Amino acid sequence: MTGRLEGKKAIVTGGSRGIGAAIAKRLAAEGADVAITYAGNEEASKQTVAAIGAAGRTGYAVQADAGDAAEQATAIGAAIDKLGGLDILVHNAGVFAINRVDQDDGSFDRLFAVNVAGVQAGTAAAAPRIADGGRIIIIGSVNAHHSIGPGLAPYGASKAAVAGLARGWARDLAARGILVNVVQPGPIDTDMNPADGAMAVGFQKMIPLGRYGKPDEIAALAAFLASDESSFITGTTIDIDGGLSS
Structure with missing residues (x-):
């Protein structure tokens, strides 16, 4: 790795x-010290913190329900206190559901x-x-x-x-040199959406690169x-989807 984030403090x-x-x-x-938040999987959070430590950096974990605004705000504050500052905030916490308009x-x-x-x-x-x-980075979706x-x-x-929020925040925070961007993934191989799962065959047919x-x-x-x-990139969304939305 390049060490390009040496000395930075990040929350994911x-x-x-x-x-x-x-x-x-x-x-x-x-090169960054990293604090993570997690909803309930304490064991997995410990594994991530251990991996951060194995990289020679300091890691922390703070439990929070991202759907509870007060709890989320408190967790972010606690994470900043643990890190002793903040340079990078990555909003990754999210939920997915299929919900048709006539089948709520x-x-x-x-x-x-x-x-x-x-x-x-x-x-x-x-x-x-x-x-x-x-930097503020939001993990969005090509959806x-x-x-x-x-149902999506x-x-x-x-x-x-959140893409709309990011565009506005980029202007709100530009005077301080804070950049705000959204990463919009397509189907990604995770335990919640595995590449060998029930939906994978159909999705892969739609992806020009032919894979998750x-x-x-x-x-x-x-x-x-x-x-x-990335010093001249702010207020934008970047698709990373193997050409799915092209």
């Missing part, structure tokens, strides 16, 4: 597994509580304390602008909402956006 929400864990480990490998299973409110209100609460808590020249199938309207709307993405590929983009190399 939802960092115990999947994409979040990959991002936390990559930021640590690039009650998940609509939870989608927006975690995917939108949790991001808002976390950013509001972090903004006064993040260093000038810092924000490309509905892959039926609420999920896609929640991801479109890997968490490490998302982490590589997040690390770039967290670095000085």
